């Protein structure tokens with residue numbers, strides 16, 4: 059059964075927490091569409107996120123991302139998989155506040171590093187954001203972003219040792235019943 063509240067549901071969290079993966083499964087569960095902010099940014103730029111960072115820099119990527127977030131947050135009946143840093147700008151957080159729910163997916167740095175290492179989209183979509191890379195970068199970002207994710211989230215979901223389908227079910231039950 060689709061949710062009664064037709065406002066979209068947004069997924070936030072660090073790289074590798076499973077936003078893209080879980081969004082697709084939650085879309086199946088709700089019968090809603092799903093959309094990925096990173097894909098939309100790449101379509102708008104006509105190149106990969108790695109190429110945007112390399113050619114134009116991170117600030118240019120964040121400008122494109124803000125346009126996409128603003129458009130996506132105007133949609134109803136959609137599951138929104140956001141980029142890991144989409145919560146950094148206040149304008150994006152203000153847009154997110156209009157969603158039915160903002161679901162924060164969480165996992166330990168060790169788990170995230172393992173998932174990202176083996177994911178085929180990492181080279182194209184996940185350029186380094188600090189001078190560290192790897193697990194150290196994840197720990198640095200977690201420190202910086204934890205309070206920001208917490209401030210935006212209306213629901214927190216631990217993804218550790220859970221299959222993506224279980225996580226989608228957990229979110230569905232928490233939000234729809």
Ligand SMILES: Nc1ncnc2c1ncn2[C@@H]1O[C@H](COP(=O)(O)OP(=O)(O)OP(=O)(O)O)[C@@H](O)[C@H]1O
Pocket residue numbers: 071072073074075076077078079080096139140141142173174176177178183184217220221222225
């Ligand atoms: N609960 C899980 N258990 C095991 N592997 C998972 C889980 N969730 C996602 N993964 C795997 O981790 C990798 C990253 O997942 P995904 O792309 O969905 O993360 P993301 O949060 O969208 O990352 P990004 O912020 O970079 O877009 C994928 O290979 C995916 O299959």
Ligand SMILES: O=C(O)C1=C[C@@H](O)[C@@H](O)[C@H](O)C1
Pocket residue numbers: 072073096107140141142143144183184185187
């Ligand atoms: O955590 C981040 O800042 C990012 C996460 C990815 O989803 C992409 O949006 C991009 O690689 C930046």
Ligand SMILES: [Mg+2]
Pocket residue numbers: 077078079094096139140141
């Ligand atoms: Mg993603």
